[in-house]
Amino acid sequence: MSTSKDFASVLMLDGLALDGARPMIPATWPALMRGEGIFEAFLVTNSDLPPMLEDHDARLCLSAELAGFAVRSGQLRSKLSKFLPLIGQGQWRVRCSVLRGENKQQHWLFSAGPEQPAPESAVLMVSDFRLDPLDPMAGAKTISRAALQRAREQATAAGAFEALLLTIDGDVAEGTSTNIFVYVDGKLKTPALSRGILGGVTRLNILRSCKEYGIACEESSLELDDLATAEEVYISNAVIGLIPVTKILKIREDYPGVKGSKLIEIRNAYRRFLESTLT
Template structure:
């Protein structure tokens, strides 16, 4: 089956799926998006993703022009048209076409794009053995500049930190906030385990409130694991018993080293493994 890409209610082949070079999503990163996983032919927590998409759009005064219910229906239809049992959805809303210049009120025709495809974020051996991280010099954006809770098309902040990690031989990098506290990684939320307790940075630490992050917190509470959301520093990660990352594309993956310091015993820990198994059961339920 050839790939079918949704643009404003119509379907196009990959070669024919196009938007204007005058779209402000391209010119200025003016737009929002969501990345969602498909498991057994269904989008995982679709409604939660769409609520976050609409909240991101509201925060930047971007009209989507349809209801959450209609967009959910169209997303499910796109998955079915592409015959994907397991895969990934990238849902993008751009500001639309406008003249050169920043004025968003001169734009028209917001573009709603749904791409259904496969994704493999990290090699299989990294899920077995864990990731090594470095701390990026590039920090998260100041919340007064752009809230980290807005999943915007402007990901240059994350990309610059990602480049730092790749240059150091790491596929992921830790990002700090303006206070020097741990925020998140370039594309994933971060958790640590210490003395059997699970911790992750709070929403006001400059993080995106991850859908997978929230699912893992729920699973931990169901398993009787004590959880907390509180500010943390690199020191907390250095002395942690376990560390792992979560994200729609990454799912759940252990981190076993930060800035050359081994975390715990340098292997994915028992709580990480337990939550990973619980998450995999959840997405198939």
């Protein structure tokens, strides 16, 4: 079995279940030739719709607008509902990709594979790759990920879980597939969307939960000095949730990780907020 986090054992293309061992996508599709595609990824438990699906839907629509695709609000829910019966009990990493085919046709590819438990904590490495806050595609979640994959590979080779990207201006941006938070100066801080980052769904709802339950938070420019002086550091995405950082290589190696006093408070607020959306 593949050890890739993108391993998929269940596939559906344009509503038809597929055998992953057989060819399914023509090599001439612009999705393969030029990386023209957008996607969403999230955790599915026991074939239930994920709790923040509407936020994933909104981001997919934004990615479509920025990348020149035509995706309507509600399409993700409709198509995902047809895919979920194909997967079983347990936790699954599900990815929905909208791919450019021939003659500008769009194709919906769903894939899912069993998801392992998220790590208890993470080590980060600052990457040499940079993001441009003025990139008009900065807010789109696209399948064109060669630079991000290379950054992640370099971080993994150095013993880190995730690569941390800076902007071309030198401030902290995001991970290759995660957003970053720091607790510093009595508040939770995360880079603003204006810094060219992807608007993570988990990031959005952590901010919402902090505002709902009285935890001071802000979106602003995050500097390397903030990483060095932070009381606690976390990364997040829709699959791993919110996990603490223990080290940022060459920056600092003594963050409290799971022992951080604010971690429990923020996680509890996030859990309560998610539960409130289901009632």
